[in-house]
Amino acid sequence: MVDAKNNKFPIYAVIFTVAFKLLFLLTHYIQEDAFITWRVAQNLLDYGVIGFNGDTKISASTTHLYVFVSYFFNLIFGKEYFIEPLLIFNSILFTIGTLFLSHLLLKNPWHKAIFIFLIGILPPAIKISILGMEYGILFFLEMSLLYYGFNKGKKWVQTILPALIMFTRIDTVIFLGIVFLVDMLWNKKIRWNYVFGGVWGVLLSVAFNWFYFGELVNNTITAKKLLYGQEYTFQQHIDYFLASFGNYWGMLKLPGNFNPITIIVLIFELLCFIYLIRQREKRNYFLWMIFIFGWAKQVIFISQKSLFDWYYWVPQLLLFVPVLVFVLEQKIKRNWWLSLLIIFYILPMLAFQTIHSIATGNGEWNYRRNIGLFLNQYEKDKNQWIFLEPAGYVPYFSGLKTIDEVGLVDKGVQTEIKKDKKNYWINTVKSRKPKYLLSYKNLYDGNDANSVYYQTHYRLLKEFRVKDHLKSNNKILEKIYKLKPSGTDYNLYIRID
Template identity: 75%
Template sequence: MERTQQFERMPVYAVVFTVVFKLLFLLTHHIQEDAFITWRVAQNLLDYGVIGFNGDTRISASTTHLYVFVSWFFNLIFGKDHFVIPILIFNSLLFTAGSYLLSKIILTNPIHQAVFIFLFGILPPSIKISILGMEYGILFFLEMSLLYFGFTKGKNWALVILPVLILFTRIDTVIFLGIVFIVDLVFSKKINWYYVLGGILGLISVLSFNWFYFHEIVNNTIVAKQTTYDQAFTSRQNWIYFLQNFGNYWGMLKLPGSFNPFTILVMVFELLCFIFLIRKKDSRNKFLWIIFVFAWTKQIIFISQKSYFDWYYWVPQILLFVPVLIFVIEQKHRKYLWLTLLVVFYILPMLAFQTIHSIATGNGEWNYRRNIGIFLNNYEQDKNQWILLEPAGYVPYFSGLKTIDEVGLVDKEIQAEIKKDKANYWVNTVKKRQPKYLLSYRDLFVGKDAVYYRGHYKLLKEFRINDYLQSENKILEKVYKLKPSGTDYNLYIRIK
């Protein structure tokens, strides 16, 4: 009896062990650029009482409302200088708790659940969701809580409350909620009215909040990206972009500029495992259909909209891999051989890849891009001065300067310039707004607008990624040079 109870506790032990294991990645300082946008919005709320980015101007600069409030709370409790590590641990714990609930839905053996939690938790998207600082940790927890408490345990409170929280985390989760509704309707042959109520309340709540607080229906971030990135590509250009981002969609490796055939093998194996599992009549089939159909649907929708940001695909990537883990873990014959093959030829290589990626990217963003913000913070004491740049994460956060970003995520005025004259919106914004600082990928003193820039700005400092590829640790230095992460910048200051 005591041994059985120990086995029952194994999934909980697996949660703790997995979280502790993934916390090692905090040493890489790999934090997503967009996390600092959300955190600055949270600090703006703390300082000005306004959800915004630049002082008391309201703007939905972050893609997530709920995570802004969570970040605000962590800033309030731990302070601006000490909240990052606690919130990253919190995100990792929430995500792993979500994987615990998922394991309860799809597996009955506690040992199988424990193995699933750990292997699922160390896949590259799982690591990124946990420690990169974005809202997907809390989102995954809420979505799995909905499936577990609402549709496995039949808790009506979960069916009403959780859709509201999910939609407040990201408005595009309407895709997930819609797929859940359709699959549940097909399996149960009846409408779950509590869930319908939850969905209606969720939509009314988030859309009303957007309208009455920001005077918009959808988040500004969505509008800004559509405005800036809307391009009429040829068929050939669309195909090139598709190949460049292919690893985002069905795999876990993104190799820019190349077609990764390994991804096709993984995709086919995922599909075969899914077909194998659903052939058996089982109560979990409904949930397998939910996660598999949702993952494919979200990817197809976002691909069709040319959404090439890799974080949009983290949750679909890991959910598509769930049938593979179930198939291997539940093997009755040569189980350990299957498990060994999976770990040796997939899990460990993926973990190694993510480790190298996190070390290199952490260097390029934390050591390099953050350093630009720190330089500006020390150089410019007047935090009411403006800087025009892209992207709006590290540099604005650590400089404290008011910010105009090229895309318009944190400043709506530049969107009007993009709509008016997209080819010249950058220089038009500079002439109209006259920001004190410009941070550019290119040399502004060369090109058609060089005369204007030379007459009004001077080069303050050059930032070069090659200057940050050295380390006293020779192994780290090899990783930095193997996968250099970062872009050269020129920093200009206004003279007239």
């Protein structure tokens, strides 16, 4: 009876962790790109087409599976009320994923419960759960594959889940490949069901892109590579890595090129991993999988100059897992180790993320969303176009047809980039003549032909300034807003001819 009761502790931890993290819904911190996926889902609802602007097909979202999930949540709850249920759903799935991970690595129910809660309140876990991206579903699917496919030996899981994982994000081929290699080297055999699942997953993803969109990879990948791709010297590669690894490898995004906290944590993670894998236990089989994947994903994405921090959330967590396991399994002074970890790392990380979420939520929800709401009221004709960057909050809340600077939601920009990358912005404006321009810069500055063109054809309609959104009746919130102001100043222009 006691054992049965103890075995429920991890389930209680899941429920408590989800409930605790739902407090972050109050911050209204939702990632910009989530609104791209949700608009694609609503476009599918309204036009029956996976696109962004009416009946034009385009893979504007990085994730196909999450588009369909978002579509069903819109269908069930309606466009006005689907966001909170979907965020709760993401949080539940992610936390169940941590439950599966705890079963793979730990035996003591109490240790599992502590593991679930502590990993669940780290910054990447909070962002995965609450920011509206697809990683809650992805983490659940990946941990389900390890737990049911490789721990329980369910062959149907090995066959089906790789396809779902890859249909969520095509770059998960890294995770699936690492799992395959570790499993083959550890067990000295090949799981052909899993091989078939991987091959089927690749074919399904590529075939869907090809037959539906007429492209092999998602448009988002093509667009980012086209605009951001450039040749680097070896020294530039080194400089870029030094400037980026602290922000994207660790859990803190701090200004500057050097982040000593990240280096200390990385070394400790590596030492804990080496300590744990000294014996050939089944637990270590999964530790090898998640740790190698964490390093591989980080190295590959940083080397490819991937600036978006959500790419790093899952590996950040998985690389930290050996630290939690090491501390929880200490037989001498375990409580001392655990107290030090909580006081000097986990609680500061939680405090940092809380401040970050409040400040960024203000900048996104109260500021950037306000621009979209203004346009929604000002412009009643939703067939009018706006040219801007990024394509999340403002297009979603304005309802206007959208051209984004990167070409994620409209391929016409890519055509202009190929013609003349240096002048693609002004060339897009001249050829497409969008009614609205939303720019970080003052387009009237300068005496060149471009500024003359803007002065001739566009009128400044409204200025949006971050400083105007740093006030609150709550003095603590106001201090946080001013401590970490979030957002960018914008100028909104309207065409006059």
